[in-house]
Structure formats: C-alpha cells, structure tokens
C-alpha cells in the first residue's frame with residue numbers, strides 16, 4: 452500500500468521541523484496568512500491589489516531555457532537583450548529550481564503550486580490532474596479573470612488536464628510564431644475582465660528533423676563559427692536531431708559509447724551555438740510580446756512571470772538534452788515583474804521552487820491560495836520579511852536535495868552523490884565518501900519530504916491515451932523512450 456495516512460503526514464511534518472526544513476512541508480497556512488496581509492512597498496503603497504482592481508497576469512514558460520545562458524544571469528553572449536531589459540523592470544530570482552521530472556510535471560507544478568509527488572502528473576504515471584485540484588486559471592477565474600492558455604504542445608496538452616480552468620486553451624502551437632498572433636487576438640477581444648494569459652513555447656527546445664536546435668535565420672547561425680569543420684551536421688548513424696541525441700544518451704547510459712568521444716568538442720560547441728541561436732530567436736519574439744503589451748496598456752500594471760521548466764545539458768555530466776538532475780538542467784530563470792514595477796531590478800538570492808509561483812501570483816492579485824497548495828509566496832522574501840527556503844527538493848529518479856551549500860543526488864540503485872556547491876558550483880567532484888555526515892543529514896531530510904508527498908494515482912501506461920500523432924511528436928522530442 453503506497454498511500455500515506457494523515458498520521459504519517461504529521462510525523463513527516465514534525466520530522467521536517469526537527470531537521471530545519473521549511474515551507475516544503477507545511478507552507479499552505481503561512482502562504483494563506485501572507486495573502487491576507489498585503490505587503491507594502493517602500494513608498495507605503497501595497498504591492499498586492501485589493502479586489503476590484505486586479506492586474507493583468509501573464510505567465511510565460513520558455514521551455515528548455517538554461518538560467519546561465521541568459522544575459523541577466525551572467526551569460527557572456529548577448530543572447531537575451533529583451534529578457535535583460537525586462538529583468539530591469541522585474542525581480543530576478545538567482546537560485547530558482549524546477550520541480551523536476553521534465554516538461555510535464557514541471558508545468559503541472561507551475562499551474563497548481565503542487566510538487567510532482569503531490570499532483571502525480573508525470574510521464575511515468577500517465578495520470579491526469581484530478582479535477583478536485585484548483586489550478587491557477589481556476590483560482591484567477593474565480594475572482595473575475597478571463598483566462599487563456601496557448602502552448603507549444605509537446606507535453607503541455609489537455610491530455611493531462613492542463614486546460615483545467617481556462618476559458619480558452621489552445622495546445623496546437625509549437626513556438627511564438629503560432630501562439631503570439633492567437634494570444635494577441637485573444638487579448639484584443641473586448642472584455643471588461645482582467646486577463647490571465649499563460650504562454651508556453653518550445654522555440655528553444657531541441658528539434659526532431661534536421662538540426663538538434665533549428666531556430667529561424669538569422670538567429671540559428673549567429674554564433675556558429677564560420678570555419679566550423681565538424682562532420683556532425685545534425686545527423687549521424689541514420690538518425691537526426693533529437694532522435695539521435697536521445698538514442699546516444701541511451702547508449703551512453705548503457706556504457707556502450709562515450710559521448711565525449713562520439714562528438715568532438717567542436718561538435719558539442721556547434722550544438723551549444725545552435726542552442727544559443729534559439730535562445731536569441733525566442734528573446735526577439737519575447738520582445739515583440741512585451742512591445743505588444745505596452746501598446747495595449749497591459750504592461751505597466753501587469754504581473755508578468757517568466758520562467759522555464761528545465762535547462763539543457765551539453766555533456767557537462769556526460770549526456771545531452773535534459774535527462775539528468777544537475778544544476779544546468781534544474782536551475783531555471785525566474786523573473787517576476789510586479790505591478791507598477793515594484794522592486795524593479797532587484798535580485799533575490801534565496802532558494803526558490805517552481806511551486807512557489809502560484810501562491811506568489813495569487814498573493815499579488817490579492818486572493819487566497821487554495822487549500823493544500825504546497826508552494827509558498829515569494830513576496831515575503833522580496834519584501835525582506837522571510838529568508839526563504841533552506842532547501843529545494845527536485846523530484847525524479849534520481850532525485851535531488853539542493854541547499855545553498857550542498858547538492859545531494861540520490862538514485863534507486865546508485866550510490867549517493869554529494870557536491871559542495873560553494874567550492875564546486877559545477878557539481879564536478881563527488882564528495883559523498885568524505886562527507887558521510889552531510890550525506891546522512893540531507894538523506895534524512897529528503898526522506899521526510901517524500902513522506903509528506905503522497906502519490907495519488909495508480910500507475911498506468913503513459914502511451915495509453917495518446918493519439919499516434921502525439922506519440923510521434925513526443926518520441927521525436929526525445930521522450931517516451933523505454
């Protein structure tokens with residue numbers, strides 16, 4: 452029997468408290484209390500909105516964007532002039548982490564405030580979001596918002612319940628080229644209600660036909676060296692793009708090949724250059740969106756959240772794509788522009804989790820966070836009234852516990868890995884053998900978190916409810932492999 456009783460939950464919460472855990476176990480009450488007390492800005496005006504004058508809310512997920520490939524996060528290339536400009540109007544969270552498990556559970560966490568262990572919607576479970584859960588769209592709809600979601604498809608589809616609470620939900624897109632015109636048409640419809648718009652784009656994600664990252668010209672080749680001489684042109688061994696990379700990841704996991712030999716350093720750089728072209732393209736379209744919002748008078752007052760569901764690896768830890776749980780994949784950009792540019796340009800160093808976004812949005816618009824939400828509003832951190840989390844749990848197999856100083860990675864059949872992220876931010880030197888006490892303490896903390904998160908669904912075949920067309924697309928993106 453896998454379900455945990457309320458008694459177990461209480462035990463877990465108590466254990467968490469003993470271990471110095473924080474919002475992950477029992478934050479719902481604190482988030483609700485915070486929502487009832489509007490935070491004040493330096494000039495004395497409230498950051499949160501009283502009901503009746505709610506701000507436009509726009510949440511944008513730029514799928515597969517690595518935090519450290521964004522200029523505002525310190526990247527040396529000028530990949531993101533528009534995001535960097537936006538960051539000057541926003542609060543930048545320097546240590547934001549996805550909830551883990553890839554695109555599907557991360558987006559469900561974004562839109563429910565629940566970690567994957569609680570919402571249960573993962574590729575492995577094949578489960579659909581239970582209708583009893585309250586989504587961000589439902590919570591905003593309940594206080595008078597009109598709501599629309601336009602996604603790039605892939606895993607962000609109605610099959611898993613992503614449409615729940617949206618007046619309009621369109622999962623027929625791929626990138627900004629498709630979703631931007633539709634979103635702007637929806638915004639332009641006469642309607643007195645404030646809008647909640649959710650946008651998701653796969654423009655940065657690896658491609659499945661020709662090149663592993665295939666942005667439109669002139670962005671695609673912007674950083675590709677004129678004298679690139681690698682033999683890899685997107686295809687090799689009768690496979691191309693995502694299909695090749697996913698297959699070679701599998702062979703590398705089985706020990707059949709070493710990807711650092713299969714691809715030359717120049718070829719890996721080539722792929723990174725192509726990826727950065729996709730980031731630059733996406734940034735340009737993001738800039739168009741921001742300009743369109745300004746033209747419509749929907750920028751200044753708006754609450755705008757920009758986030759990604761995961762990053763991408765270029766052999767930093769031996770593989771490609773986003774299958775592992777090291778920081779290049781689980782640390783994500785998170786920018787929150789508060790209405791009227793409150794706290795504009797500030798940087799927050801505290802650890803933050805994907806599940807904190809929903810309570811943050813609801814606090815800013817001045818409504819209660821639904822019961823059972825596990826995430827906690829980030830506003831008290833922004834206002835200097837809370838130090839934030841002492842750790843973030845990243846779901847998956849393996850799974851990760853990240854504190855400011857340590858990264859513990861724990862698999863089912865593999866020895867734990869421990870990294871000193873102060874001295875070794877790239878997680879290159881496993882110190883588990885020399886720091887057993889740290890491994891032990893973090894493992895107990897991780898166990899307590901898992902006890903507090905009940906998986907709600909029986910497992911079933913994730914392909915069962917998918918059309919052949921969707922299965923093809925997911926496989927081409929590198930998913931649904933055995």
Ligand SMILES: [Zn+2]
Pocket residue numbers: 514515553554555760761
């Ligand atoms: Zn994704």
